[in-house]
Amino acid sequence: MAPGAFKDKRTTLLYEDGRKFLEKSKEKFDVIIIDIPEPVEEGPAYLLYTEEFYTMVKDKLSDNGIVSLQSGCSRKKNFAVWPPSTTP
Secondary structure (H helix, E strand, O other): OOOOHHHOOOOOOOOOOHHHHHHHOOOOEEEEEEEOOOOOOOOOOHHHHOHHHHHHHHHHEEEEEEEEEEOOOOOHHHOOOOOOOOOO
16 A cells, blocks of 8 residues: 555545445445455355345446455365466
């Protein structure tokens, strides 16, 4: 992160439940950044893996808005790259 990034008047940093925030908000956003833990059935973040959530995210974007998504799995044996490599 660039030094002073959170001091920029255009930046609002919120530390709260992102899904609940979007449900309450009437705003449209130019950028929505999503950084979620791996999916655990009935875990604390399972609602962030639903079609309903991503429909809501889409509805909260401005006309030219973008989403940045980071999600991953900590189990190396389940790691996959898509599309699969065609090189030997």
